[in-house]
Amino acid sequence: MIAIKLAFRNLIGAGLRTWLNVSVLSFAFVIIVFYNGMLDGWNMQAYNDTKDWEVGNGQLWHSAYDPYDPFCLQDAHAPVTGQVKQLVDAGQLTPLLITQATIYPQGRMKNIFLKGVDPKQRILKLPSALLQQEAGVIPALIGKRMAEMAKLKKGDLVLTRWRDRNGTFDARELKVVDVFNSNVQTIDNNQIWIPLPVLQQLTGMENEATLLVAGDTYTRGSIAQWQFKDSKFLLKDIENIIKTKKGGAMVIYGLLLAIALLAIFDTQVLSIFKRQKEIGTYIALGMTRLQVVKIFTIEGSAHSILAIILGSIYGIPLLWFLHDAGIPMPKAIDSMGVAISTRIVPVYSMELILSSVLLVIISATIVSYFPTRRITRMKPTDALKGKIQ
Amino acid sequence: MKHRTFIAILLGVIAMGFSLPDGTALLIKVDQNMSSKNRIFESNMTIHGKRNSRTLTAKTMSEGTKKSFTEYLSPASEKGTKMLKLQGQLWIYSPSTDRIIQISGNMLRQSIMGSDLSYEDMMDDRKLTDIYNARTEGEEKVGDRNTYVVELTAKVEDVAYFRQRLWIDPERFVPLKEELYAKSGQLLKRVELKDIRNIQGRWFPTTVIYKDMLKEGNGTEFKMTDLKFNQPIPDYIFTKASLKQ
Numbered sequence: 001m002i003a004i005k006l007a008f009r010n011l012i013g014a015g016l017r018t019w020l021n022v023s024v025l026s027f028a029f030v031i032i033v034f035y036n037g038m039l040d041g042w043n044m045q046a047y048n049d050t051k052d053w054e055v056g057n058g059q060l061w062h063s064a065y066d067p068y069d070p071f072c073l074q075d076a077h078a079p080v081t082g083q084v085k086q087l088v089d090a091g092q093l094t095p096l097l098i099t100q101a102t103i104y105p106q107g108r109m110k111n112i113f114l115k116g117v118d119p120k121q122r123i124l125k126l127p128s129a130l131l132q133q134e135a136g137v138i139p140a141l142i143g144k145r146m147a148e149m150a151k152l153k154k155g156d157l158v159l160t161r162w163r164d165r166n167g168t169f170d171a172r173e174l175k176v177v178d179v180f181n182s183n184v185q186t187i188d189n190n191q192i193w194i195p196l197p198v199l200q201q202l203t204g205m206e207n208e209a210t211l212l213v214a215g216d217t218y219t220r221g222s223i224a225q226w227q228f229k230d231s232k233f234l235l236k237d238i239e240n241i242i243k244t245k246k247g248g249a250m251v252i253y254g255l256l257l258a259i260a261l262l263a264i265f266d267t268q269v270l271s272i273f274k275r276q277k278e279i280g281t282y283i284a285l286g287m288t289r290l291q292v293v294k295i296f297t298i299e300g301s302a303h304s305i306l307a308i309i310l311g312s313i314y315g316i317p318l319l320w321f322l323h324d325a326g327i328p329m330p331k332a333i334d335s336m337g338v339a340i341s342t343r344i345v346p347v348y349s350m351e352l353i354l355s356s357v358l359l360v361i362i363s364a365t366i367v368s369y370f371p372t373r374r375i376t377r378m379k380p381t382d383a384l385k386g387k388i389q
Numbered sequence: 390m391k392h393r394t395f396i397a398i399l400l401g402v403i404a405m406g407f408s409l410p411d412g413t414a415l416l417i418k419v420d421q422n423m424s425s426k427n428r429i430f431e432s433n434m435t436i437h438g439k440r441n442s443r444t445l446t447a448k449t450m451s452e453g454t455k456k457s458f459t460e461y462l463s464p465a466s467e468k469g470t471k472m473l474k475l476q477g478q479l480w481i482y483s484p485s486t487d488r489i490i491q492i493s494g495n496m497l498r499q500s501i502m503g504s505d506l507s508y509e510d511m512m513d514d515r516k517l518t519d520i521y522n523a524r525t526e527g528e529e530k531v532g533d534r535n536t537y538v539v540e541l542t543a544k545v546e547d548v549a550y551f552r553q554r555l556w557i558d559p560e561r562f563v564p565l566k567e568e569l570y571a572k573s574g575q576l577l578k579r580v581e582l583k584d585i586r587n588i589q590g591r592w593f594p595t596t597v598i599y600k601d602m603l604k605e606g607n608g609t610e611f612k613m614t615d616l617k618f619n620q621p622i623p624d625y626i627f628t629k630a631s632l633k634q
Contacts, residue, residue: 071496107605159603161571163498166546171575171603 003291007299011306014271018303021267025260025307025360028253030315032356035249037319037346038327043242045183045341047235052125053184055234056213060084060093060226065210070113073098074167077208083223084212092218094121095209097199101162103192105150112146112190114162116199123215126187130178131195138198140174143188147179154179160192165204172202183341257360260307261367268300268371279375280383293372300368304361322346412523412539415557420516422562422591427452430616431462436504437607445502456627457511467502471632479508482632489632504609505578505599509549520545521553531556531565550577561585561592576602589618 011018051057065076080088080095087093097116102109117124119131131139142152152158154176161171174194182188200206212226222228272279282292326343428451435444445467451457457474461467469484479492492499497509517523521541529538536556543551552574556566567580579602582594595616600608625631 102603104603107603109601109604159575161575161577161603163549164572167498167549168543168546168551169549169569169571169577170551170573171571171577172573 003295003298004302006295007302010271010299011302014267017267018306021260021263021303022306022310024263025257025303025364026311026315028256028260029307029311029356029360030318031256032253032359033311033315033348033353034319034322034346035253036246036352036356037323037348038344039242039246039249040349040352041347042245042340042344043238044347045344046238046242049183049341050186050235050238051231053182054124054187054213055231056094056123057216057218058214058228058230059234060212060214060223060228062210063225063227070100073100073113073210074165077165077205077210078225079207080209080212081207084226087218087220088212091122092215093212094118094123094215095196095212097196097203097205097208098210099162099199099203101160101192103150104159104161105152110150110190112160112192114160114199115191115193116196117193118196123213125182126193127178127180128193128195131193132177133195133198134175137175138172138194139177141178141180141193142176143185143191144179144181145185145188146191147176149190152176152179158192162203164202170202257363261363264300264303264364265367265371267303268296268368271299272296272371272374276378276383277385279378280380280385283378283380284384289376289378292375293369296372296375297365297369300372301361301365303368304364307364308357308360319346319348323348409525409527410537410559412525412537412541413518415525415537415539415559415562416518416523416541416555418562419555419557419564420518423593424453425591425618427620427622428616428618429620429622430613432614433610433612434502434504435610435612436502437609438503439606442607443503450622450626452622452627458626458631461502473627473629473632474512475627477512479512480629480632487633489629505601505606506609506611517541517553520548526554529556531558534558534565535560536565558585558592563592563594565594578602579608584612586616588616591618 062076062078064072066072077097084093088095095118099114101112101114103112104110117126117128117131119128121128127141131141133139140158142150147153150158156176157173158176159171160174161169163169174192180188196209200208214228220228279292282295283289323346326345328343329340429449431446431448433444433446435442443464445464446462447459448462449457449459455474455476457472459472461470471482473480473482479497480489481492482489492508497512498507500507501511520543522544524540524542526538526540529536536558539555539557541553541555550569551572552570554568554570555564557564563582563585565582565585567578567582568576569578569580571577579600581598581600582596583598584596585592585594587593593616595613597611598608599611
């Protein structure tokens with residue numbers, strides 16, 4: 001207790017030097033919480049959006065389906081029958097049929113994926129209910145990125161060519177009935193959504209699907225030739241991207257933390273050098289060398305306690321504001337390949353705050369301890385005389 | 390009076406219908422004229438893009454419809470690339486990687502060197518009469534030549550184009566124009582066959598222009614030079630070993 005009292009008295013007594021160190025360390029602490037909170041917020045938003053718009057509660061893939069091999073689509077489809085059909089009828093699964101196609105907007109040629117979705121499905125957030133058929137028109141839904149890339153807008157007709165199950169060419173005009181806005185690029189880029197029964201009929205794949213998206217009530221695993229992929233597997237890419245981002249962020253705030261810790265280290269070295277008489281007096285009064293080391297280490301690490309208090313004073317309102325207002329994201333970041341909204345809402349979990357507090361306290365304690373080891377080698381008589389050792 | 394006119398027109402139409410030659414017979418004659426034991430030719434393939442054009446020159450040796458060997462001579466980036474088609478299989482040798490790759494499955498649907506032709510277009514060696522029902526639609530002029538328009542409709546499922554139309558010159562038994570349609574009736578490609586020459590007793594088009602009708606651009610022009618039929622071709626040419634030579 002004496003050590004803590006002494007440490008804080010000495011720190012406050014050091015005045016501006018202490019407050020400079022504390023300010024830099026508190027800044028590092030707030031930045032750590034902010035940056036990790038932002039990445040956690042992004043992760044959560046990307047995870048939720050991708051789940052809502054694309055992966056649902058998992059997917060059942062045809063055994064030949066590989067999302068990274070567009071050429072597999074010719075063979076990766078099978079009839080939706082038996083158990084699977086019952087689950088589809090019960091609203092636990094929704095089938096999707098995917099085929100390669102080419103569109104010709106304004107005479108240009110673009111390769112796309114033509115996807116069939118049940119207009120009545122409720123599992124995905126995709127506005128499939130808008131795919132209402134009019135006589136002689138094939139309705140199509142596209143995302144804002146696809147609309148931008150192909151220079152298409154609501155009401156436009158786009159000539160599309162594809163091959164049926166036997167490889168025979170077919171081509172029709174599709175009418176863009178709506179342009180949806182989703183943060184998830186993977187259901188938007190180079191994709192056109194049309195009613196499932198229409199795509200099944202056009203490709204000769206009656207009642208067939210490439211994959212089925214599971215709803216929240218789906219509890220079964222794989223079924224016959226349909227392999228179940230859970231949402232953890234399907235969202236692994238997002239997790240990996242966030243992990244990489246966190247790695248990069250660690251370098252930035254690590255540098256900031258290193259500067260603050262260097263200042264504490266420097267302060268410790270200077271104070272041990274300048275306060276040799278004081279150290280000698282402590283020992284002469286009966287303290288062991290280790291007790292003196294303890295006083296100086298606590299003094300150094302107390303910087304971190306003050307930094308956390310100071311950081312909380314200005315950090316809490318600032319981080320609260322950013323949580324409420326969100327952080328606007330530049331448009332260019334949309335091409336990163338991960339779902340990202342126009343504003344990211346940071347999420348500050350208890351785990352994040354506690355781990356940041358511990359990081360600051362432990363690292364400040366370590367850098368405070370190293371210079372004090374010199375005290376153990378000091379001769380008390382020389383220290384009392386103030387002789388340089 | 391009205392009845393008489395109607396009957397006269399009807400008879401005229403029927404008579405015209407009867408006077409049109411059978412589409413399948415026309416196709417067989419075209420096949421007889423154009424097929425040979427083998428052929429050797431050099432070609433210039435000019436791909437007209439939206440902004441620029443590029444020309445590839447190649448030497449091809451083929452035997453019937455099942456064996457073909459092509460070596461690209463220019464430009465420098467494609468020089469030394471070789472393609473071998475053997476009994477429904479296709480291999481490509483690339484000198485830059487010194488590797489032989491087999492083109493199969495969906496890769497056959499890719500364009501050849503960025504042209505309007507796909508590998509599949511050169512791979513389908515079935516006779517038209519085997520996969521299409523032919524019907525002569527009527528007569529039309531292509532340039533200054535009279536032609537019969539023959540409509541082909543697929544009679545098997547695994548064809549790329551459900552419907553085709555051919556404009557056949559009945560004197561020389563050479564198609565002068567082809568149109569390839571999707572199942573919906575949408576015109577997809579137009580092929581023009583020009584510069585018909587009599588080579589070793591048979592009429593043969595030496596320039597073929599392929600145009601993808603859905604995209605902009607002026608298509609791909611394929612010009613054959615130094616065309617020879619029934620020449621001695623060593624057997625080793627149609628082996629995989631010849632690709633690396």
